Amino acid sequence: MKRQLNSPHTTSVVYPLQASQVGHVMPFARLLERRGSGRLWLGQSLGIETHHVFAALAGAGVHIPFGSSVALSPLRHPYDAAVQARSIAQLSGLPFVAGIGPGSKEFQSAVRPAPLAKPVTAAREYVRTMRALIDGETVHQDSGEHSTHAVFPVMDAPPVEYGLGVLRPAMARAAGEVADVAITWLTPPPYIRDVLAPALKEGAARSGRPVPRVATVVHAAVDRPGRYIPAVALAAARAHLSADHYTDMLRRAGIPAYPSDPVTGARLLVESGTFVAGTPEEIADGLDRYREHGVDEVVVNVCGVLNAHGLGAAVTDLTQILAAVDGRRA
Template sequence: MTKYSVLVPFLPRRPEQLLPYAALVDWTAAERLWQGQSMLVDPFQGFAAAAGSGFRVPVGFGVTLMPLRHPFEAAHQVRSLAMATGHPVVAGFGPGGASFQRSLLGAPYASPLTAAREYLGIVRGLLNGETVQAEGVYFSCHGALAPSPAPAVELGLGVLRPGMARVAGAVADCAITWLTPASYLRDTVLPALREGAAAAGRPVPRIVAMVPLALRRPDRAPAEVALASNAPHLAAPHYIDMLQRAGIAVDEGDTALSARRLVEGRGFLHGDIDGLVEQLAEYREAGVDEVVLNTTGVFNLHGHHAAMADLKTILAAVA
């Protein structure tokens, strides 16, 4: 059975801005509250602040970027958050784009796949209570976390293309995708996950899909909402490559055209509530275990109340 969760549709500047969305998870059938990487209030600190305000809900990171934290610090932070919330945490990590890697590290990872494999291997060992002795190409660690009981942590890996999906199959508990049409998940991502899991002799990780969407309203043009939600992704090389593999012909020189094609290719979902429920069902049929409702475009164009109204309507329909 596919579960439905909620993405915080903006980058908070104050932790209290998270509270209405934490309350939505607390008071509805939503499974979990998610946030991507933020360069304003850090997601680890924001979720801890929400827990301290009384909203201790399950949370997930989709995804935080590896160049920002050594894997020992990542393991420490995520276990601390699980202890603060009292709930299992889904900790998703990803290498980020090559330009981001270069800006922090001096050069991009020559092999993002190797970097991701090393990173998750160290984090998993630490969270399992092991004394990790790892010397990698990109990450090394010699140490252990102080022993303490804590809720479980599920390790996720950001996945767009088959290579990273095979790595996720081998080392992650879940593959976390963003902007990926259901058909692409079914035909490309899931087979690669299965391949990686079979090679490692382990279960196939579950799929968490971050799905951008908007309800049809008189004041909304779907392509405009799609662009407001995903403009940076439509210009990023790794997203362009993924979308082209999915059959969506992104035009780097015309983002408005790319946004229209994104809607037509069901990378961005739009319609009345019955239509959205039907489109979301395609993710269930594609093998997705958790759909994260992403109303960023609605928030950016129409504000908090409009985004919250869409989330409440959709959650009520899919519950």
């Protein structure tokens, strides 16, 4: 089957947990491989490191494109990030999306002497350094968070695309300036259209670059007998709903979520359609709503089902959701 990438209706998948066994990721990868379209995304895994998971899948013969959503920049120098990204492109034989993000202030404090003073500026410089290195430029940079004086060894490999994790307008403008992909997570559709998209265009115009495409991770669950969807949403997003930067974004989007009350936040995600639930066909409709609001690549996340009901239930939901999506594209 010929693999399709970056079509106007791309639907991809995220493995929704930190990986502890490659075998747990494999059903998601094989599902996409059989389907013949879509990308497998992983967030930052502190179990088996994200890029190592991709390498293991490629070594097992899985032939699908990968993307990080997102790798946390405080963990590595941009030179190492460039090595990791180009390695996955080479090992997979397909373009790799190197999605980068600074993480929360709490995470930054855990691995650095202090939180990043200017996380948006740091992210912009980080991506620029990665791109310059992989493009074969000699980099001399002493400003910002990292000192880099290097040129990258030349290697023929599929292209690396650069992504930034985007929640709020300042990072969206930075993504417009330097990234190929703006990666959003838990972002309501109107907020993408009305807030993030204009900021992406502003940043792109500032740098004379194309506007990045938007890849949005969307929580979803099939509504089945015995499932209480707000509880599934809480199982999916409790950590995000307890975080200041995510709940700040949701409040900007008109959803009154607060870190002190993730239970209410989960219910509001369902009521607003940010967490998409229903029959597989109704979920396909909900995913189309994201596309109608400017999302180029919808990334389906069945984390809540996996956490609440197990791996088999999550793969079943995902299989049925993708079948519903593909049925309307046929």
